[in-house]
Amino acid sequence: MRDERSAITRVALALALVVLTSVIFGTVSSVIQISKTVPNAGSVKGIGVGIYWDQACTNKTSSINWGLLDPGSNKSVTVYVRNEGNAPATLSKTVQNWNPSTATSYLSLNWSYAGQTMSVSQVLQLKLTLLVSSSVSGISNFSFDTSIIATA
16 A cells, blocks of 8 residues: 555656656746747848948948847848949838748838939938847748939
């Protein structure tokens, strides 16, 4: 009888340990999932403008590596845009070719451009900011293309 109670006690303790371990690992897994980072990159193309990393316009920008981003975060990069056309122009921006396509539900790209007209050869400092939704899910890597277009 005593051996039977001892065996039942051991089984109960083992079951409690399994449940406790599951709860602990489930909680740790949830925490890890919340702080998951997302590697990514994006290309930048200028139409009628040059896009540069420096104000002197000597280091051309062709891609932006946004680094690792957490859900609910945002990251900004500064670029310099020069009107390389032969007339004053205003700028517009397009973002396309999202991979995966569901990324558009969780990510958005804003910029600091205020709609001003750029004279020929004028250089304008712009801040591009990538915003990541706190509810992002199902995306471990992504990429997209950005075009900055000058219109005379």
